[in-house]
Amino acid sequence: MDIVDPLLSESISNLTGLVISVIKTTLNFKSELAQLQDTLNKITHLINDVDKLNQILDQPSDMFTEPIKNADKLVRKCEKIKWNVIKRFFHSMKLKDANDKLLRLFQLEVQADQVRDIKQLRVQVETLSLDVKHIGHTLSNTSCSSRSYHIIQMGSERRELGWRVPPLDAGVVGFDEPLEKLKAKVLYDDMMDIDESSVLVVAAAGGCGKTTLVTMLCHDHQVKGKFGENVFFVTVSESPNFKVIVNNLFNLQPSNQPIPFQTDEDAKNKLGNFLHENVSSPVLLVLDDVWDHTFIDNFPLNIKGCTILVTSRTPFSQFDVFEFDPLSEKDANILFRNSAFTKSKKRPRTTIKEYLVEQMVICCKKHPLTLTVVGRSLNGKDESYWRFMQDSLADGNSVLDLNEQVRNRLERSVITLSEELKECYMDFGLFPEDQRIPATALVDMWAHLYNHDHEGQETFNKILVLSYKNLIKLVATSLNKDSDTTVNYCDQQFLKQHDMLRELAIHLSSKPEVPIAHRKRLIINAPGEDLPASIWKLQEPMRACILSISTGELFSSRWCDLKVPEVEVMVLNLKSKTYTLPHFMKGMQKLKVLNVTNYGLYPSYIENSDPLGCLLNLSWIRLEFVSVSSLNASILALGNLQKVSLIMCKIGDAFETKLGTSVWPKLVELEMDYCQDLVRFPELLCDSVHLKTLSITNCNELCEISEEFGKLINLENLSLQSCVKLEKLPRSITRLKKLRILDISDCLSLCELPEEMGKLVGLRAIHMKGCTGIGELPSSIVELSHLNVLCSEDMCNQWSKFHNVTTEQVVEDREEILNKIIK
Secondary structure (H helix, E strand, O other), rough: OOOOOOHHHHHHHHHHHHHHHHHHHOOOOHHHHHHHHHHHHHHHHHHHHHHHHHHOOOOOHHHHHHHHHHHHHHHHHHHHOOHHHHHHHHHHHHHHHHHHHHHHHHHHHHHHHHHHHHHHHHHHHHOOOOOHHHHHHHHOOOOOHHHHHHHHHHHOOHHHOOOOOOOOOOOOOHHHHHHHHHHHHHHHHHOOOOOOOOOEEEEEOOOOOHHHHHHHHHHHHHHHHHHOEEEEEEEEEEEHHHEEEEHHHHOOOEEEEEOOOHHHHHHHHHHHHHHHHHHOOOEEEEEEEEOOOHHHHHOOOOOEEEEEEEEEEOOOOEEEEOOOOOOOOHHHHHHHHHHOOOOOOOOOOOOHHHHHHHHHHHHHOOOHHHHHHHHHOOOOHHHHHHHHHEEEEEEEEOOHHHHHHHHHHHHHHHHOOHHHHHHHHHHHOOOOOOOOEOOHHHHHHHHHHHHHOOOHHHHHHHHHHHHHHHOOOOEEOOOOOOOOOOOOOOOOOOEEEHHHHHHHHHHOOOOOOOOOHOOOOOOOOOOOOOOOOHHOOOOOOOOOOOEEEEEEEOOOOOOOOOOOOOOOOEEEOOOOOEOOHHHHHOOOOOOEEEEEEEEEEEEOOEEEEHHHHHOOOOEEEEEOOOHHHHHHHHHOOOEEEEEEEOOOOOOOOHHHHOOOOOOOOOOEEEEEOOOOOOEEEEEEEHHHOOEEEEEEOOOOOOEEOHHHHOOOOOOOEEEEOOOOOOOEEEHHHHHOOOOEEEEEEOOOOOOOOOOHHHHOOOOOEEEEEOOOOOOOHHHHHHHOOOOOOOOOOEEEEEOOOOOEEEEOOOOOOOHHHHHHHHH
């Protein structure tokens, strides 16, 4: 039961809310208030923790009350100061002093109080004989005070750093015993007086649950009590880029400017300096899915109190290895039954003979991934189907490598999929390992291959089915899809896939019994300098209609003369700073869909754009993290393009080129997201009069939209979400009679709506969450009908005077708003 002083807790909460409110409503003191909010975020839960312990120990918490009360009074005074320069100066200094006092309170007084408590605890502990379990319990109980030391010692706030621990899936079973063993080993190693980092390898075959186990460990309350905020989680994968991995620590937002590492050694040194200087002992660093033991050497091995926990399919014998035992029969049964039988009031639980259930568990070899996927495939099926699957899984009982057994059984679990759904599943093998797949990248691909709608509804339904069958994992930001206002059902939806399931998708697309020349999908992986030797040997034309090529950072761009005239969908996955398009693209006259994604550290510069100019039938192109200016003339000349997506691209002067003809005359949809050097919407694109959907989101430097914008008379959907520097909409927007949805959410600098908004007779929805700068609404809104507005509480009050408008209040995330204001 929580026994935090309610007055103290309320004071902190009120002060936090007051700081955010003042930042939003005044132009003064933004940096000082942001620092104060930063400090409050660090110390709020620490105050509560220490106060709990003090009350248990019957000790006073007076040290917190006065500084918080004084800070509250000061912020209220600052709120009233508008134009007095002298007062602004002196109160700015007072805010800094108040912030410094709160920091000193925790860095000195609380730390000294903690040292005293620890010494008292040591005196008590030395009189007792405690086993490892009791020590872990003691560490858990002292976690409140130890965490305060960890957090305050960090030079950068933990929530602004990457390498975060992933969330733990619900319903995990069967790991209690290995978790306790692993936890005891990690806690014991951290207690030892060692001058260097200790490395512990959790080794098991793919799909056995290594990642799940270490994620559970990171979420364990005793481990959190010992390591506090100093738990870092890194996904490595088969072809890691160390500079990108280190950049991900310092750059939580992928759109931020990358750290300019010269070499891997430079990145290693900067990482070591950061951990030595900014992170206090003890530290837990998890390296998940390591394929080569030499990669571990990139991380500091000379930090006292640092535990490096590695997961790998290979037991690296030079380190301490934790053997990950298979599930017990009991846990295997529980895991399988949880997957195979749904407890739902809407559908009665299927009755299956017990011996069939036991036989299926045996066939799954106590392998977590197989138990889960096979169980899902049987969920809701009758007994005859269970018999069929049991007979299928019992075939071929020869002793094989564990991965082969998993693959065979997983392949049989896909038998239940319809032919189209199976094809959709195999398309996930086109994308690289351990990367999030944007659902929007699948929409036009599947619209072309399987006649799905371009709004993504059918695609999203297929994704949901595959997710339900546990073949992919949907990382959804929102599942509430209003059919009246939805532009794309797959927007802001991302997918992940287990390594073994990705390998299965590739295996199904590349069965040895089917000659390479006859395969529907040609999947090429070139992690080194050159293409695989098997690809160089290909002489005859390929029949493939889908081509995926993944290359690494060191790829030389030496291409063979591959003959792929039938390709209609092409996926290029690259990591290099410069890239040369394959020359054989010139012969791909049937190509309709092109997806180019750079997973490297810097935007990729395309050195040759000639092949693009030859793709006369290309209708959809998606570019992510590439320099568009390197493609300008070639890409602008593609006359049949209907949809263009530019994600995190460097725009440069790409749209300054003067062409004799209109640019993209058939364009229907344009998406620009996180294009951070886009300052002005290109006038060149205002001649694309067939454009129906325009999405310019998270472009932080966009500050101007030309009055030529009014030429886009067929525009139906316009999203300018999170363009934080955009101050006004063009007056000519009122010419867009077909405009149906306008999204200006989080346009923080937007101060007004066009006076003649009433002319937008087709407007049905306005999304304006976070539009804190808009004052009075234009009176012409009374001319609109059937308009629905999504906004914050303050804006709801303004819209309420228009009886022709319905409003829907959206709860704002204060911390999210603060971060956008600061940035």
